[in-house]
Amino acid sequence: MHIVVCIKQILDPEIPPARFQVDPSARQAVRGSAGLVISPFDENALELGLQLKEKHPGTRLTAVTMGDEEAVEALRKALALGADQVVLAADPAFNGLDSYGTARVLARCIEKLGGADLVLFGRQAGDWDHGLVGSLAAEELAIPCVTLVREIQMDGDGVRLVREGEGGVDVIAGRLPLAATVTNADSNQIRFPKVRDMMLARGKPITRWSAQDLGLDPADLEPTARAAEIDELFVPDRTSSCQFIDGEDGAEKARKLVQKLRELKLL
Amino acid sequence: MAKVLAFALTGSGPLPQSTYELLGGARAVADAAGGQVHLAVLGAGVAGKIGDLAAHGADRILVVDSEHLAVYHPDAYLAAARAAAEASGADVLLLPGDTRGRDLAPRLGYHLRAGIVTDCVALEASPDGLRFVKPVYGGKAMARITVRTDRKVAVMRQRSLDPRAPDPSRRAEVLNVEAAIDPSTFRTQVVDHISEETTGIRLEDAPVVVSGGRGLGGPEPFKQLEELARLLGGAVGASRAAVDAGWVPPSCQVGQTGKVIGPDLYLAIGISGASQHLAGITGAKTIVAINKDEQAPIFGVAHIGVVADYREVLPHLLEEVRAARA
Numbered sequence: 192m193h194i195v196v197c198i199k200q201i202l203d204p205e206i207p208p209a210r211f212q213v214d215p216s217a218r219q220a221v222r223g224s225a226g227l228v229i230s231p232f233d234e235n236a237l238e239l240g241l242q243l244k245e246k247h248p249g250t251r252l253t254a255v256t257m258g259d260e261e262a263v264e265a266l267r268k269a270l271a272l273g274a275d276q277v278v279l280a281a282d283p284a285f286n287g288l289d290s291y292g293t294a295r296v297l298a299r300c301i302e303k304l305g306g307a308d309l310v311l312f313g314r315q316a317g318d319w320d321h322g323l324v325g326s327l328a329a330e331e332l333a334i335p336c337v338t339l340v341r342e343i344q345m346d347g348d349g350v351r352l353v354r355e356g357e358g359g360v361d362v363i364a365g366r367l368p369l370a371a372t373v374t375n376a377d378s379n380q381i382r383f384p385k386v387r388d389m390m391l392a393r394g395k396p397i398t399r400w401s402a403q404d405l406g407l408d409p410a411d412l413e414p415t416a417r418a419a420e421i422d423e424l425f426v427p428d429r430t431s432s433c434q435f436i437d438g439e440d441g442a443e444k445a446r447k448l449v450q451k452l453r454e455l456k457l458l
Numbered sequence: 459m460a461k462v463l464a465f466a467l468t469g470s471g472p473l474p475q476s477t478y479e480l481l482g483g484a485r486a487v488a489d490a491a492g493g494q495v496h497l498a499v500l501g502a503g504v505a506g507k508i509g510d511l512a513a514h515g516a517d518r519i520l521v522v523d524s525e526h527l528a529v530y531h532p533d534a535y536l537a538a539a540r541a542a543a544e545a546s547g548a549d550v551l552l553l554p555g556d557t558r559g560r561d562l563a564p565r566l567g568y569h570l571r572a573g574i575v576t577d578c579v580a581l582e583a584s585p586d587g588l589r590f591v592k593p594v595y596g597g598k599a600m601a602r603i604t605v606r607t608d609r610k611v612a613v614m615r616q617r618s619l620d621p622r623a624p625d626p627s628r629r630a631e632v633l634n635v636e637a638a639i640d641p642s643t644f645r646t647q648v649v650d651h652i653s654e655e656t657t658g659i660r661l662e663d664a665p666v667v668v669s670g671g672r673g674l675g676g677p678e679p680f681k682q683l684e685e686l687a688r689l690l691g692g693a694v695g696a697s698r699a700a701v702d703a704g705w706v707p708p709s710c711q712v713g714q715t716g717k718v719i720g721p722d723l724y725l726a727i728g729i730s731g732a733s734q735h736l737a738g739i740t741g742a743k744t745i746v747a748i749n750k751d752e753q754a755p756i757f758g759v760a761h762i763g764v765v766a767d768y769r770e771v772l773p774h775l776l777e778e779v780r781a782a783r784a
Contacts, residue, residue: 204596205733207755211598220595319594321576326564335645338561356557362650375715418573423602433763441770448764449778457723457744458782
């Protein structure tokens with residue numbers, strides 16, 4: 192079995208709002224001193240893929256990302272955690288692609304890898320939170336996609352998936368090949384890489400593919416590929432002067448709070 | 459002229475609350491352009507559910523009623539949604555931000571060759587066109603997005619659009635739309651649904667949410683939070699720390715990796731306000747924080763703050779609210 196996990200490197204989402212800034216003209220976040228990390232839901236997908244690889248001997252796991260040279264770090268982490276092969280899709284033509292374009296690039300990578308039995312994505316990237324690439328790449332590959340998946344069990348080419356549905360979970364049965372977008376669950380928290388494996392990962396090869404390698408010319412990335420354009424990116428004014436309730440003791444504070452909520456017609 | 463098509467993905471259940479919100483948003487966009495509002499109601503046994511939808515803003519109601527739509531299945535709902543979109547001819551399609559709408563949007567957008575924006579909190583209609591507003595970077599920033607394709611698909615975050623006051627004099631044309639749904643072509647099967655719903659109001663729909671975090675120190679205090687939530691007609695939420703500690707089930711988690719909510723009133727009790735938690739409450743209209751650490755980041759977004767050990771305040775707060783409700 193061949194599992195492909197698509198990952199994205201993003202600005203560390205744990206950076207506190209007070210230190211977060213955007214460059215309005217570039218319509219991008221300012222990196223500042225913040226680190227780059229694998230998007231959290233993509234780590235859940237990677238962990239789920241690694242567990243399936245361990246459970247099913249003979250399984251090969253490939254991690255794929257689209258990004259610039261810095262994204263190599265995300266791939267090295269995937270290697271350290273147990274990926275057999277990693278691919279970086281990098282090309283100036285990929286800059287500013289929207290979800291359609293990204294999905295097309297990733298789908299071409301998967302095809303060039305000879306296809307995959309199971310393709311895993313995080314349910315959405317922790318920077319732009321679109322949640323589209325997984326489903327769109329599955330459409331490009333003409334395979335079914337199950338979204339918001341917590342667990343996957345394999346039995347031959349049969350697959351059972353547990354996904355978040357309305358008011359509970361749905362159990363889905365399908366057959367390979369299949370794509371899934373993965374959400375966080377207790378069972379798929381990313382493992383920690385061992386120092387030794389991190390060292391070894393430094394020496395492992397990174398496959399790099401350009402638009403040309405993938406048989407994509409700029410026309411393939413138009414027109415829907417740039418359908419959604421960011422006109423403006425701004426930090427909302429949240430200098431919400433928090434109004435503090437004071438009082439001698441808890442009783443007085445509670446009383447004043449209730450009074451305040453009444454004034455605001457919230458009680 | 460702009461035609462806006464809102465979707466109600468009902469399964470075999472009642473109309474979701476989001477239907478009225480989407481109608482309100484669709485009405486505002488259509489009115490700005492002199493256009494029309496269409497509503498597609500997809501589900502099984504839909505006929506009884508469409509009574510008040512004209513009053514809430516629909517000009518035309520497209521009904522796709524099929525036994526194959528009784529549970530949400532992407533292949534079935536894609537076929538139904540495409541048929542409704544075709545019959546409507548709308549250029550703007552609005553989907554609810556629940557698990558169904560989020561699942562359906564990319565598939566529908568792909569097949570309609572439409573640009574897609576998800577997790578929108580506002581629609582800005584102007585003579586230059588329509589702009590979609592969505593929080594990004596966990597709510598730390600906002601983006602205004604223009605979609606260049608003729609047809610546009612947007613997924614609206616729940617509780618971000620206001621329903622219109624019903625106007626009983628409004629009338630709508632009701633149209634039955636046939637969709638070719640063939641279960642033998644489905645590529646996956648829904649074999650089971652396990653309900654995780656807690657009793658009472660859904661967290662995403664609740665006008666009031668009372669949340670607890672690590673500062674509560676254990677599962678016990680959540681009983682008091684539950685009582686407070688019940689008295690206020692709301693639901694209980696929690697931070698990731700409280701969920702990870704096993705004090706409350708994951709279905710309570712509010713934040714980027716949990717539920718994203720927009721209640722009128724959010725009470726954060728013993729929650730310090732990690733980025734990933736704040737990402738879930740950017741839509742809250744009024745945030746009240748009770749925390750003993752006055753440096754806690756939650757006070758940076760709260761409108762009303764109480765610096766105190768929750769144990770000194772919560773019992774009195776409960777008493778006050780009980781008295782007010784009595």
